Structures are given as C-alpha cells and as structure tokens.
Amino acid sequence: MTNAADATTPGPTYLDSASSEPLHPAARATLLAALDQGYADPRRLHGPGRSARLLLDNARAVVAEALGVRADEVTFTSSGTDAVHRGLLGLHRARARVGDAIVHTAVEHSSVLHAAAWAPGEHRSVPVDAAGRVGVDDVIAAAGAGPTAVVAVQSANHEVGTTQPVAEVAARLDGTPLFVDACASAGRTPLPDGWSAAAASAHKWGGPAGVGVLLVRKGARWVSPFPHDDRVDARASGFENVPAALAAAAALQAVVAERDETSARQARLVDRVRAAVTAIPDTDVVGDPVDRLPHLVTFSFLYVDGEALVHALDRRGFGVASGSACTASTLEPSHVLAAMGALTHGNLRLSLTRDATKADVEAFLAVLPGAVAEIRADVGL
Amino acid sequence: MTAPALELDCRELLCPLPIIELARHLTDVAVGELVAVVATDAAARHDVPAWCRMRGQEYVGEDSADDGSPRFVVRRLS
Structure with a gap:
C-alpha cells in the first residue's frame, strides 16, 4: 500500500493514521x-x-x-x-x-x-x-x-x-x-x-x-x-x-530512527492544512497550533454533518476520521471537542501516514472546500 | 432572563440541524433581542455556544422550555 498519488491508477488516499498507521x-x-x-x-x-x-x-x-x-x-x-x-x-x-x-x-x-x-x-x-x-x-x-x-x-x-x-x-x-x-x-x-x-x-x-x-x-x-x-x-x-x-x-x-525527518515533514504539511482550512468560511480549527503532535490536525465546519462529509470525501478518494456523531441521536458528541468548547458537528480529523506527501495533502485540500460547500448548499447555507 | 423574542422548536432534530435553524432565524429578531433554541440533541449544548463564539453573537445560557426540554438562549449582537 502506498500513499503516493499515481497518475494512472489513483487509489484512495488514507489520512487516518491516528486511528491506525499502515504496517511499516x-x-x-x-x-x-x-x-x-x-x-x-x-x-x-x-x-x-x-x-x-x-x-x-x-x-x-x-x-x-x-x-x-x-x-x-x-x-x-x-x-x-x-x-x-x-x-x-x-x-x-x-x-x-x-x-x-x-x-x-x-x-x-x-x-x-x-x-x-x-x-x-x-x-x-x-x-x-x-x-x-x-x-x-x-x-x-x-x-x-x-x-x-x-x-x-x-x-x-x-x-x-x-x-x-x-x-x-x-x-x-x-x-x-x-x-x-x-x-x-x-x-x-x-x-x-x-x-x-x-x-x-x-x-x-x-x-x-x-x-x-x-x-x-x-x-x-x-x-x-x-x-x-x-x-x-x-x-x-x-x-x-x-x-x-x-x-x-x-x-x-x-519509526524512532526516522522520526526527526518524518515529524518535521508532517508538521510542515499540517501547518499547510491549518492555513488552507482556516480560509474556508465558518471553520473552527481546533488544538494547539504549535505544541502538538506532528501528524494530525482537526477542524470543524459550521452547518455540516461530519459523517456526511466523511462519506463525501471517501467518494472523492480520501479516508479521514470525524469526531462528530450526527446521525444517531443516542450518540454523544466527542467529549474532547465538548470539553474544549469547540464545535462538535462538522468535525474532521486528518492524520498523516509516515509516507504522506505534499501531493496527497494538496489533492485533499483541492477537494475539501467543494465538499463542504456542497453539503452547506444542501441546507441552504 | 427576559423572555426571548423567538423560540425555535428543534426538538428531535439531529445535529447540526438545530444550529442551522438558529442561523436561519437569527435575523428574525432585532439586534439586542433574544432567540432561544429548544433542542434535545446532545450536541446542541456545546454547539450553540460554539456557534455564538464563531459568529460573534452572545450566548446567554441554558434554561428549560415549558415541557422541560433543554433551551439555549442567544442574544443577537449584529
């Protein structure tokens, strides 16, 4: 399995290493x-x-x-x-x-x-x-x-x-x-x-x-x-x-032998994601921007069903996680987001694998605003 | 608190629908007036204050609707 974008056979881009990193x-x-x-x-x-x-x-x-x-x-x-x-x-x-x-x-x-x-x-x-x-x-x-x-x-x-x-x-x-x-x-x-x-x-x-x-x-x-x-x-x-x-x-x-290089590269990519996501209107970028894990970044979009967004991104070839629980009223929202006072709906957690590339991240950022806008348009906002 | 100018019945609506209703109807009240969201979804308790923070409105607090359902009160600032 590779994360590298291949022009001839585009495969899914896995951006959920915080749930599980692919086998080294x-x-x-x-x-x-x-x-x-x-x-x-x-x-x-x-x-x-x-x-x-x-x-x-x-x-x-x-x-x-x-x-x-x-x-x-x-x-x-x-x-x-x-x-x-x-x-x-x-x-x-x-x-x-x-x-x-x-x-x-x-x-x-x-x-x-x-x-x-x-x-x-x-x-x-x-x-x-x-x-x-x-x-x-x-x-x-x-x-x-x-x-x-x-x-x-x-x-x-x-x-x-x-x-x-x-x-x-x-x-x-x-x-x-x-x-x-x-x-x-x-x-x-x-x-x-x-x-x-x-x-x-x-x-x-x-x-x-x-x-x-x-x-x-x-x-x-x-x-x-x-x-x-x-x-x-x-x-x-x-x-x-x-x-x-x-x-x-x-x-x-x-991974410990490689981590100085991996962490520095991932932290730069996460900085890039934070900057790009902040430009999407009505977005709550959560977590400390500096004193943080190198590989993950979390944000929430107002008026968006987080699980619908996960499905929309999956259809576009990107695997990301969500801390939102919108589809079942019995499910509590993320206790982490709630404790922080962060927006609990419309949430995505993106986490980079050790071989995630700038191309992976740019491809994700190219489709994310459209996916968010589409869901917001469905509710007239 | 003073009686809200508008109470939105969002009982049984799942997140983020109560927040969407709040956004749609905020301008139904005058600046300075209160709008209340009655919501049974667990996320509303966190997301109404978060919406106020993100949209520059004032979160006044939580009380109860006539039937005991949680009610979240917002003051329109702009």
Whole structure:
C-alpha cells in the first residue's frame, strides 16, 4: 500500500493514521520471519520454546531502547486499551490503602475514562482550555481535593494533537503515582518524564494490531487488577503473540530512527492544512497550533454533518476520521471537542501516514472546500 | 432572563440541524433581542455556544422550555 498519488491508477488516499498507521515494511518483514520461528510457548524449555523466548526478550529489549526505558519495565499486552486498563488500574489497586479516587483530564481517551468508571471510588475530571490543554495547577488541586490513588494525564490528545504538561504535573504530584496514556504519541515523540505507568499501542506507530505496551517504572507500586496468569510476564495474561510483539518492536525501532525527518515533514504539511482550512468560511480549527503532535490536525465546519462529509470525501478518494456523531441521536458528541468548547458537528480529523506527501495533502485540500460547500448548499447555507 | 423574542422548536432534530435553524432565524429578531433554541440533541449544548463564539453573537445560557426540554438562549449582537 502506498500513499503516493499515481497518475494512472489513483487509489484512495488514507489520512487516518491516528486511528491506525499502515504496517511499516520493517514490521512486515519481521512478522513473516517470526511467524515461522516464534510459534512455541516461550515458557517451555525445549528448543522451539527457547527460540520463542529469545524472540520475546529481543522484542522487549528493542522496545525498551526505542522508548528509553529499562527492559524490565516493558510488558506486551493484547492491545493499547489493555495496556491502559492494566496501567491505570494496577496503580490504582496498589494504592488502595491510601485512597481510591482517580483524577484525570477531561480529554483522556475513552479507554482511560471507562477504566476510571469501572474502578471503585470517585473520579475527578479536570477541565481543559480552548486548546485542549489541562492546567498544571488544576490537576494538582484536583489531586489534593481528597485521598487520591492515581492521576491520569495523556502525553498528547488523540483527537486534536495538543500535548499535555506531563512532566510539570509529575514534578508537583508529591508521591501520587501518575499514569500516562502515550498511545497517541509513542514512536512519534519522546515519552514525557515522570510516569509511574504508561501505555502505548503498536498499530498506531506502524506495528501490527493486537499489541500494546505497558510500562511500569522500576520501583513503582503496581498490583494486577485482573486475574493472574502464569505467563512469562506477571503483568500480562494470555499466551504471548511473540511474532507480533517482535514486529511491533521492529516498527518502533524504524519509526524512532526516522522520526526527526518524518515529524518535521508532517508538521510542515499540517501547518499547510491549518492555513488552507482556516480560509474556508465558518471553520473552527481546533488544538494547539504549535505544541502538538506532528501528524494530525482537526477542524470543524459550521452547518455540516461530519459523517456526511466523511462519506463525501471517501467518494472523492480520501479516508479521514470525524469526531462528530450526527446521525444517531443516542450518540454523544466527542467529549474532547465538548470539553474544549469547540464545535462538535462538522468535525474532521486528518492524520498523516509516515509516507504522506505534499501531493496527497494538496489533492485533499483541492477537494475539501467543494465538499463542504456542497453539503452547506444542501441546507441552504 | 427576559423572555426571548423567538423560540425555535428543534426538538428531535439531529445535529447540526438545530444550529442551522438558529442561523436561519437569527435575523428574525432585532439586534439586542433574544432567540432561544429548544433542542434535545446532545450536541446542541456545546454547539450553540460554539456557534455564538464563531459568529460573534452572545450566548446567554441554558434554561428549560415549558415541557422541560433543554433551551439555549442567544442574544443577537449584529
């Protein structure tokens, strides 16, 4: 699969890497090789078992080096969501004697919010500003409002790209553990400092789906919130997907090696999109224009049904996401956009793959104003 | 608050239709007067204030219509 516009056979242009990045070539090659070598149970003492164990340990070492952490801080989970659940709830459970409240930003990923709602105890949501950023003082005040088990602050927002002041919060938490959902940023920007546990998701950096990474800082108190299992890593459960973990590690190693160039190129393209979209009348461009993830940009068009716009762009050959939920009255609009005071309808999130080109972006920008105008014309505005 | 000069019945309309109705009917009231949007769609609570910010109108606040439905009140500034 390629994003390059081909004059003879124009294919769909995929602009939704924040939902899932296409498999990195390094991951594909590694996965195919590992499927034949990593099938056995890595706990067994026979040759195939030892081979699988070697591959798993190698994957762990590669991920640790790419993320700048210790190998014994890395656990492979069955998804990013699973890593979030284990990370947040494991810190929570370990603090049961101190308190059971969970403090989180209002714009955490739904996996964090669902985990917080599932855990016993109250949860305190901390509001964000119009850019989607939480205030350090506000987080500290919420953490001090009562006995607090754990504080959750994402590294960067998955819908609007705004980075969060993770290290600044961590520096002032005074012993309360910090959980960082790094799924939106892992591989793309360095991990922020100060977490007790963190989570990442391989398919968001070009690894295969079904691989999450749970990080638990050496010395942090963490107790499994779920039934124990007798696997290689006590923080996970279920039979390890060794080939996928190794492929995820290979992809991460590759994207981290390439990321200075990739991020700079993507940030320039996003700047171009922001400027062009701002010129479309009645458009709300949301998220911090500078302190943000390099690859994604989000905007909302007044009077436009976001899902209708996604379909209109899909017909024109562009795959983009929307945070709007207009077609079903039972669906709530994006809690991220709502918390920011941004327009929740007519929303698009465009996120660039690692090989997205200027031509891809220009082709998208060439059709976007017409698609918006067409939908607005249908309602007479 | 003073009674709105106009109340738009947008019950059961899905987003963005309540906002479209608001935009269509804003000029039905004089500058300085209030227009109210009665909407049951969850997005209206966020999108009426956002519309006011983007279009330079004043979001006055939320109250309830006679049947208890959420009502969002806007003052026409221009």
